[in-house]
Amino acid sequence: MSRKPYVRQMSKTSWFLTHSRYKNYMLHEVTCIFIAIYAVILIVGLFRLGQGPEAWQGWLDGLRSPLGIIFQILAFIFSVIHTWSWFKVVPQAMRIQRGEDFVPGNLIVGVHYGVLAVISLFVLILAGVA
Amino acid sequence: MARSSKAIPWFLFAGGGTATAFILPVIILVTGLFALFGAFSGALSYETMQAFIGNWLIKIIVFGILFLTLWHVAHRLRVVAHDFGIRADTGVAIVVYGLAAVGTIATIVALLNV
Numbered sequence: 001m002s003r004k005p006y007v008r009q010m011s012k013t014s015w016f017l018t019h020s021r022y023k024n025y026m027l028h029e030v031t032c033i034f035i036a037i038y039a040v041i042l043i044v045g046l047f048r049l050g051q052g053p054e055a056w057q058g059w060l061d062g063l064r065s066p067l068g069i070i071f072q073i074l075a076f077i078f079s080v081i082h083t084w085s086w087f088k089v090v091p092q093a094m095r096i097q098r099g100e101d102f103v104p105g106n107l108i109v110g111v112h113y114g115v116l117a118v119i120s121l122f123v124l125i126l127a128g129v130a
Numbered sequence: 131m132a133r134s135s136k137a138i139p140w141f142l143f144a145g146g147g148t149a150t151a152f153i154l155p156v157i158i159l160v161t162g163l164f165a166l167f168g169a170f171s172g173a174l175s176y177e178t179m180q181a182f183i184g185n186w187l188i189k190i191i192v193f194g195i196l197f198l199t200l201w202h203v204a205h206r207l208r209v210v211a212h213d214f215g216i217r218a219d220t221g222v223a224i225v226v227y228g229l230a231a232v233g234t235i236a237t238i239v240a241l242l243n244v
Contacts, residue, residue, distance in 0.1 A: 013214055026213065029206060029210050029213060030210060032206035033207070033210070036203040036207060039199045042157075043236050043237050043240055046183065046237065046241060047236075049240075051243075056176045057176070060174060064164075064165045076158040079155045079158055080155050082147075082150060083150075086147050086148065112151075115152065116155075120156035120159075123153070124156065124159075124160070127170045129170065
């Protein structure tokens with residue numbers, strides 16, 4: 001073959017900066033980095049809990065360190081981005097048919113936010129806020 | 131409707147994405163507000179958490195959440211690696227799924243030791 005196909009020049013590492021749709025995609029994809037680190041912190045916490053009061057206190061002190069606070073603020077922001085982007089595509093992933101029609105997407109998303117509110121309130125009450 | 135040939139990875143990805151979407155913001159809020167203002171310090175005390183995690187139903191729920199979270203992020207990290215230009219997909223897959231497996235076992239060991 002002598003024909004040389006046209007290959008669009010595109011950076012392999014920063015391609016997503018070329019379009020706002022790609023930026024949005026990367027924004028919800030990178031949430032997993034923060035969620036992964038936070039999950040590791042929780043698992044370490046479970047180990048510390050089994051090792052006794054001093055070990056547990058050390059873990060709590062780590063949460064309260066400047067680095068711990070900065071990370072948790074970022075983790076909270078990215079976890080909310082994950083929730084928002086996840087719920088947004090639920091109507092495409094979950095098609096519920098009732099009779100002839102599909103249940104409207106807005107209703108399905110609304111129910112998800114309702115359940116999120118109930119679960120969040122339940123955990124806060126469990127933790128002793130209310 | 132097209133059927134996926136990768137039922138197990140998709141179940142873990144979707145299940146984990148759903149579980150984290152519902153539970154993680156409020157969990158980070160609790161630990162984060164504790165870190166910032168000392169709120170919930172009673173709930174996060176050693177005795178309270180020992181009794182809480184000591185409950186078998188709670189152990190199973192905590193395991194379920196962490197298990198799904200680990201496999202959700204493993205799958206997504208694999209895609210993110212590709213998106214940032216790392217094209218060694220087999221190696222990446224071995225690393226991320228291997229770490230998820232290690233994390234799953236670590237979660238079980240940690241929960242059994244409480």
